[in-house]
Amino acid sequence: MTTMLGPGAGAGPAPRPGVGRGRSDIAPVRRPQARGHRDPRPNPASNPHRTPTPTPAAAPGPVIPVTFDGTRHAWLVLGYRELHYVLSSPEIFTSDPRNRARRENIPADWAPLPGLGRRPSLLHTDSEDHQRRYQAVNDVLGEVDVFLLRARAEAITDSVIDDFAGLGSADLVASFAHQVPALVLASLCGPDDLDATQIAEDLVDLVDIGADAARGHRQLVARLRDLLDIRLDEPPTEDIISGLIDHPAELTDDEIVEDLAVTLGFGMRTVAGWIGNSLRLLLTDGSFALELSGGRRSVMQALTRVLWEDTPLQITAGRWATRDIQLGGQRIRAGEMVALGLAAANSDPRVRRDHASGPPAGCGAASAHNHRPGPIQQGAGHHAGNAADADADADADGTVTTSGPNSAHLSFGHGAHRCPFPAQEIAEVITRTAVEVLLDRLPNVRLAVPAGALAWRRTAWNRALTALPVRFSPV
Numbered sequence: 069m070t071t072m073l074g075p076g077a078g079a080g081p082a083p084r085p086g087v088g089r090g091r092s093d094i095a096p097v098r099r100p101q102a103r104g105h106r107d108p109r110p111n112p113a114s115n116p117h118r119t120p121t122p123t124p125a126a127a128p129g130p131v132i133p134v135t136f137d138g139t140r141h142a143w144l145v146l147g148y149r150e151l152h153y154v155l156s157s158p159e160i161f162t163s164d165p166r167n168r169a170r171r172e173n174i175p176a177d178w179a180p181l182p183g184l185g186r187r188p189s190l191l192h193t194d195s196e197d198h199q200r201r202y203q204a205v206n207d208v209l210g211e212v213d214v215f216l217l218r219a220r221a222e223a224i225t226d227s228v229i230d231d232f233a234g235l236g237s238a239d240l241v242a243s244f245a246h247q248v249p250a251l252v253l254a255s256l257c258g259p260d261d262l263d264a265t266q267i268a269e270d271l272v273d274l275v276d277i278g279a280d281a282a283r284g285h286r287q288l289v290a291r292l293r294d295l296l297d298i299r300l301d302e303p304p305t306e307d308i309i310s311g312l313i314d315h316p317a318e319l320t321d322d323e324i325v326e327d328l329a330v331t332l333g334f335g336m337r338t339v340a341g342w343i344g345n346s347l348r349l350l351l352t353d354g355s356f357a358l359e360l361s362g363g364r365r366s367v368m369q370a371l372t373r374v375l376w377e378d379t380p381l382q383i384t385a386g387r388w389a390t391r392d393i394q395l396g397g398q399r400i401r402a403g404e405m406v407a408l409g410l411a412a413a414n415s416d417p418r419v420r421r422d423h424a425s426g427p428p429a430g431c432g433a434a435s436a437h438n439h440r441p442g443p444i445q446q447g448a449g450h451h452a453g454n455a456a457d458a459d460a461d462a463d464a465d466g467t468v469t470t471s472g473p474n475s476a477h478l479s480f481g482h483g484a485h486r487c488p489f490p491a492q493e494i495a496e497v498i499t500r501t502a503v504e505v506l507l508d509r510l511p512n513v514r515l516a517v518p519a520g521a522l523a524w525r526r527t528a529w530n531r532a533l534t535a536l537p538v539r540f541s542p543v
Contacts, residue, residue: 131396142405146412155483161387189326208311209490221501240536249339258307271336341380341532352519379479382411513540
């Protein structure tokens with residue numbers, strides 16, 4: 069039986085980020101030309117006096133076939149409405165890899181996305197079991213005091229900046245964007261400084277796509293298990309491990325370890341990329357930096373813009389069709405993998421009236437003073453990524469704009485598997501604090517290389533710079 073779906077009908081959207089563009093890990097599948105099909109384009113050899121008319125490249129539709137690592141076939145969802153449907157329909161697009169048609173060998177620590185393979189984490193559960201575990205993580209993260217977290221994040225950020233402030237130059241990716249979130253997230257696991265430092269090192273490894281990420285995931289799981297054993301033998305403390313132990317959901321030891329590893333791993337990748345991409349925007353968009361220093365823009369506006377245009381998690385995999393279905397003009401068969409094109413959906417011109425292709429242009433130094441964090445203000449972390457709220461930000465014709473506090477993007481997902489709202493708030497607090505403290509401590513920070521020389525990591529999964537070299541006055 070084939071289920072028909074309305075949002076996929078009609079012409080496909082314009083080209084989107086995260087597909088092709090020299091990336092080696094995900095490639096569009098080229099369909100062979102049908103036998104007997106005649107190419108209507110003119111043949112210059114048959115008419116040497118006629119100049120052929122260039123044929124524009126066809127824009128990809130909202131759903132396209134791709135391969136991972138050249139061997140694993142999947143469907144990549146690029147359209148905003150189509151992705152919203154997939155994320156809203158776990159009964160049709162399940163997260164349980166046991167539903168895949170081909171018993172492909174996807175190891176639990178698959179290098180592109182450690183944890184994608186069959187592991188007993190809430191990432192791969194649905195229905196009541198998923199809700200039970202998701203609610204436990206949501207409740208425990210909701211108990212984190214964001215005012216104390218902000219103070220802790222500020223202290224950690226100051227300490228990280230102290231390590232390079234006197235040098236006059238630094239790589240803000242390796243020395244800052246990776247270090248701050250790793251240390252803050254690790255501190256949520258308890259007061260043991262040694263364990264926090266080791267967990268932070270594992271989280272830094274997770275940022276890379278490759279063998280280091282797989283090793284970091286294994287080490288993180290092992291370290292969390294050791295910490296769990298310690299917490300079980302001690303009185304409860306104010307940390308997220310103790311909170312999960314005492315939660316009414318009565319999670320098993322394996323559930324606690326696996327769910328924490330997924331939460332911390334995705335949190336690290338998101339926040340590290342969010343910090344780095346936000347700093348890139350502030351350092352390369354001269355008009356934005358000028359408006360920021362003049363008080364006409366805020367750091368929070370920069371963070372929200374990055375979630376729309378340079379979201380750290382570009383593509384995630386891990387949905388399987390439970391039955392044959394028509395989506396975006398493509399027939400997806402039961403058991404086939406579906407990958408989620410978060411970045412492409414955010415830039416879908418069918419819902420983004422203000423979308424312009426390409427990254428922000430221009431260059432200039434980010435100059436700002438007195439950016440120390442103030443009272444909590446509503447921003448991306450409070451409801452970002454909840455596409456159910458999109459109607460509040462959408463016009464009558466279904467389009468959305470990114471001016472103001474619009475947060476109808478899908479950067480944090482949507483539906484039953486969306487990033488828990490307390491986790492979004494924690495991510496925002498860490499990111500915003502890191503950026504504001506850096507601008508306060510190093511007000512004349514500027515790029516040490518031309519903006520065009522900045523290089524992105526060669527992967528379609530994450531949107532992150534390999535390095536962000538800067539110069540500033542030593543302090």
